[in-house]
Amino acid sequence: MAEMPFVDTDIEDEFVMHASSEINIKKKRKRTTEREIEEGSERKKKKKKQYQPNYFISLPITNPKITGSIQAVQDAIRQKDQRLSKAMVHSGSLHVTMFVMHLSNEEEISIAVGALSDSKDFVEDLLKGKTVDLSFQGIDHFKNEVGFVKLAENDHATILTEIAETMKKIFQEKGILAGEERAFKPHLTFMKLSKSTQLRKQIIQQYEKQERGSG
Numbered sequence: 001m002a003e004m005p006f007v008d009t010d011i012e013d014e015f016v017m018h019a020s021s022e023i024n025i026k027k028k029r030k031r032t033t034e035r036e037i038e039e040g041s042e043r044k045k046k047k048k049k050q051y052q053p054n055y056f057i058s059l060p061i062t063n064p065k066i067t068g069s070i071q072a073v074q075d076a077i078r079q080k081d082q083r084l085s086k087a088m089v090h091s092g093s094l095h096v097t098m099f100v101m102h103l104s105n106e107e108e109i110s111i112a113v114g115a116l117s118d119s120k121d122f123v124e125d126l127l128k129g130k131t132v133d134l135s136f137q138g139i140d141h142f143k144n145e146v147g148f149v150k151l152a153e154n155d156h157a158t159i160l161t162e163i164a165e166t167m168k169k170i171f172q173e174k175g176i177l178a179g180e181e182r183a184f185k186p187h188l189t190f191m192k193l194s195k196s197t198q199l200r201k202q203i204i205q206q207y208e209k210q211e212r213g214s215g
C-alpha cells in the first residue's frame with residue numbers, strides 16, 4: 001500500500017506540546033474486521049479470541065493545546081480526503097496506551113482494578129516527586145493503517161516507559177495476561193482505519209490499484 005495522505009501533511013511545528021494526565025483503565029471496543037473473519041483456521045480464531053486484548057491502561061490526553069493541534073491535523077487530512085473523517089479518533093478519546101491486557105471475567109477485572117491501585121505506590125517511587133511532562137513531536141504510522149503523533153524522546157519519555165513496564169509487571173505478577181510481544185512505543189493515535197471496516201477496505205483497494213498502476 002502506498003503512503004497515506006497524512007504522511008505529506010506538514011504539521012511538524014504544531015507538534016511540540018506537553019501533557020499531564022491521570023492513568024486510566026478502559027475496555028477496548030470490539031471490532032472484528034472482515035480480514036479477521038476470513039482468515040485462519042477455527043483453532044487460530046479460538047486462540048485469538050481467548051487472548052486478544054480487550055482492556056487497556058492509558059493516559060487520557062486532555063490538554064487543550066494538544067487536542068486542538070490534533071484537531072488541526074485531522075482537519076488538514078479531512079480536507080485532502082473527506083472519506084477519512086470516519087477514521088478520526090474523537091477529541092475526548094485521545095490517549096497514550098501504557099499496555100493492553102486480556103480480562104476474561106469479572107474476577108479478572110477486579111484483580112486488574114486492584115493491580116491498578118497497587119501500582120500507585122510504585123509509580124510514586126519512580127517519580128520521586130517529579131512530574132512527567134510529555135512532549136509530542138512529529139507524525140508516524142503503523143502499517144499505513146494507524147496515524148499517530150510521536151512522543152518526543154527525552155527523560156520524561158524514559159520515565160513513562162519505566163512506569164509502563166513496572167505497572168505491566170505488577171499486573172502480570174497477579175496473573176493478568178498483560179502486554180504484547182512488541183516493545184512499548186508510546187504514541188498518540190489520531191486516526192485508524194479500523195474504525196470503519198468499509199473505509200479500510202476502500203482505501204486498501206484504492207492504494208493497491210495505484211501500486212499496480214505504478215509498478
Ligand code: AMP
Nearest residue numbers: 097142146182183185187188189192194
Ligand atoms: P492505541 O493508540 O494504543 O489505541 O492503538 C491504536 C492502534 O495501533 C491499535 O490497533 C494497535 O493495535 C496499534 N498499535 C499500537 N502500538 C503498536 C505498535 N507498536 N506497532 C504496531 N501497531 C501498534
